[in-house]
Amino acid sequence: MILAGIGLDTLFLDMKKLGLLSTFLITVFPLIGSGQVSQFVRIPNATQCAADSKSPTESAFLYIDATNAGRIAYQIAAQKKYPQDDFVARAITAYKNRLAVLADGVLAKLTSGQWPLINSAGSELEQILKDCRSDLNCLPLKQKFFMIQNASPMAAVKSNAISKKPSQCLKVEELSALQSHLFFQGVTQNSLNTMAQQLDFIKAQKSCSDLAVVPSQDPSSLLQLDILSLRDDFQTRGFDIWASFKTYLSLAWRYTALPSDDAAFRQIFLNLSLEENMMLFSNGCKSLSRPECTSDFLTSYQIRRMMISVKDIDPLNMNSDEMRDRLFKPETEEGAFQTSFVSKLADNQWVSSFFKSLSSISWGMTAEIKKSTQFFQTLLNKKNSEQLIADLNQILETRGDDQSTLESFHYLCGESNLIGQPEFSFYSFDLENIEKFSKLDSNSNSAPAGVSLRIGQIVSFHKDLYKKLGSVCERANNLEQKQKYNFSKFSNYRPWFKRYLKKYSMFQALLDSEGASGPNVLAPTVANKENYLQLPSIMRDLPPLVFCSDAIDCTRTVFESMAHLNRIALSSRALLQNDIISPGLFNKAADKVACGLVNPWEAQDLVKKKLFMDMISSVLFGATRLPIYLDVGFKPGEVTSFKKLVEDGKIKFDVKVDKPKMLTSLALHLGSLIGVPCSVQISQTQMPAPNNDLPNYFFTGITGSACKGAEKGAMDLTGAMSIGESYKQSSPSGQSMCGSCSINFEQALETSWNQFVPFRFFARLLDSVVRYNNSKDDPSFPHADIVNLSYLSETFHKYGTIPEKCVAPLKRGLKCLNNMCESLITRDLESATQRKVVILDLEEDRQESRQENSVPGVSYRRAWVQMQGCDRKVPVPVTCARDGESYYLNTDRLSKNLYCGAASDESQGAAK
């Protein structure tokens, strides 16, 4: 999350609005003015983190795993008698270098606008991708990519990059204080101390294009990709940039030759399944793709779980019910999860060990697909449901009085009833997902060799079998009753069945008691092993591949395989598609937010309402009517700032009001709120007055809200639970506007400004705004802190620790000086003049301090400042109380003396 393209002055001015404008912010960016590169880290609190999930990230990590490149090289070295270690290291290094250079180049091409976004208006690429069914090896796609690349070749990236970098790519050796936002939620004195202690360990980060590396056999590499210059439409297009990045990177890997490539591997590397060997994930709470309440997105929780426990190797055993249950789990459990998550992060091996478990899960899933589909392929090649039922009846005929046979039937019928009719089952088969999955298996890569079945055929076979099984189970049950058998060994059910029932405490207790009673568990054995379904080998000394021993075993395997295919289908898109995996690792609440279960803005909404009420009351008490109203031609819902409304002439003032005076008062009292991008809200509680020509929309204040809209969706818990249907929330119309606020207007019937008393109105309004700002410390309120790492380091080295008095300024990205006023003034003057403040003396406002009702503490009205390169102090008018309240400094009208006369016009111009 890095910004550099925007002017520093703008950035600093915006720093005041951090609490409100969190989503437009940055995590880390270079500070030019200080003469050395220093960095800001943005640390959102838990609620802000949840809210951030709806915004596109400006920074992402790309994890590269070159293990397969190494494996291939190892075997080639063996065949060609090359020195193995050297050759493997050479291959791994060549692989990592090529990807790093490509990633750097592709992102630069995209962010500089030289390559079109895949789904930009009129993009042919999107249509070609559709026609190619997202197969990146498809010829038309290759041709199109060549055209795009020829128009703006990759080699031109570097030369462009020098003047104004739109993005940067860094090699991350290990996580450090620069990534503090991954470790902390919100800033405290403790966390600042921890961060400060880590500062000296930050290693210089190399650019991705820096190829001077010693070849090594370490297969993993972590790159940090930052978009530096955010376009105005980043909120809406950010997700498209990352989606396009993934596709272009895949295409470039296949079709772009780089001068730096190691020629030996040019052909060999094309064998490798690139997408499988890398992972792109957001560097923080924001998202890479638009969060939607779908099974794919819910899988991210399961993927996150892999980070804390490699042993928890089967986290993908959830069905849709379980996914839903998980969503409702209380936060306390999540809290413990977060703790272990962070401790795992601190381990620098986390990403590679995480990726290994992820790969082993995918590997396990493909093995499962192979096993299940080969089973169905062989079964359906030989039998239809009638034959299988006939064979079951045959067993009942011949061995109907045999205890072990009836016991096997008992478990078979229990399992089949759990799945039951796919449409009504409480195990919830997600037919839609299975259908999606069947499209996936038409891709030759994921369909096991020789499996000609479509999933649809398997599903209808299963349904058919279940229907016919009813009479068989009834018959077996009657025999069981007759013999007075009592089979209740829970442990004899198949693992998928037990795993599902275990979530009910009753069954868990049952299983535990059986476990305690010892291993004397009767396995459902069949007297005569028939090898009912098997495939003989072509080799005489290789035993046949046995799928199931008899008709009972086979029928149970049908249900078991269905359960396995179902859960694979649920997470197939996240894990099996030929796409670069991109889980949201650092946002524990993202899925809940996407599904409408958590509203991160809830607490804020309450405060917001309060502010709104205050503002209304200020209107009521301070003035009967406000002398500000909205132009008739204005469309509500548009995003703008109050300042811009005024500039554009959309805001009209009553003729009786002195406009400049009014504006100055507004600027003073609305403070930072005045420039914040806001949506314009008009409450139309009353009917328009008949025969009234005036647009009676009165300004009722500005309300801050971190995000608006898009929170309508809620999960329907009443209907049949099926992901993709009832999880689907009502799609929000348009993009939610995170980090914005609203400028409120209210329609009124009459116009009468006569009783307006500005003073009382603003006194009241100021109070509301102050209260609003204070409420930002509430942990349930979305809020992000900004820490300037060089200031943090400076403070730490000065005091040996972070003193309590420095927490407040450091949290706001300020220098820790004698008081908050000094910090704020220094920041604004340095950013406006691009020079350092050498001396700063504050002059007390004696008049204000003597007043009994004034803000406690000292107030200042003037600062005496000496800037670097000047030989004397100059006065700067300022308004500030000791803790930084009611701070106001007009940087637009700074004395020329601050620039010591020299180059003042130029600097001033630049500052603006």
Place this chain on the structure above:
Amino acid sequence: MRNVILSLFFILMAFDAHAVSISSLLETNSAGELEKQTIVRCNAADAELCQNLCSDSNTCIQPEELCTDCVGLKNQTLRTAFTDLPYLYRRSNKKLSSQELLRFLQRTDHMLLNYDSYLNIFNANKKDQIKDQFLAFCRIQTGPNVFDNISEALLIVSLSENQQPDQFVGILCTNQKSETSIFPLAFNPEYSKQPIEYFNSIINNEDGLKLKLSLELSLKP
């Protein structure tokens, strides 16, 4: 009776190996790239084949097609090649003629897999076992093991338009005299009844009908 007929057929066929030797190696080409190459060597009797293939009557070296995007844990086709091939496939008993071999070599919609292929990231430590499995397809299934002197087996994998491994379509068997024979593969009928059609177009090209008839004859009990 069936076994006797089949055995006789294979014994006859054993003498009918082409005097062409085909191997597949990883070499460094002139651009310094590691490249898979098919090397075809013809003796005097089959010189015409090499002549037609590359205008050289002795040796043809052709760059081989490679599957792209295929080496990954999720790739089911390659996984099958090195794991359960002996269960899922059977070898057709029809050996292709020189003409058919030529037509096959002229096509670019396939790749060749050695038992020790570097593409095997699945179970590379089981090379001996995989070698036995590949060779088993060259040996006859019943009767005397006249093909025991087979020294090398190459699996033929058809490639889709997008260079993806599609099916296992045939096997190239080379005996110790460096004579290579080529056989189509079929599914184990207990696994799938779907025909593998890759070689149909090669067989049907000219004398397809004749060969098809003889294939049917040979399979009759």
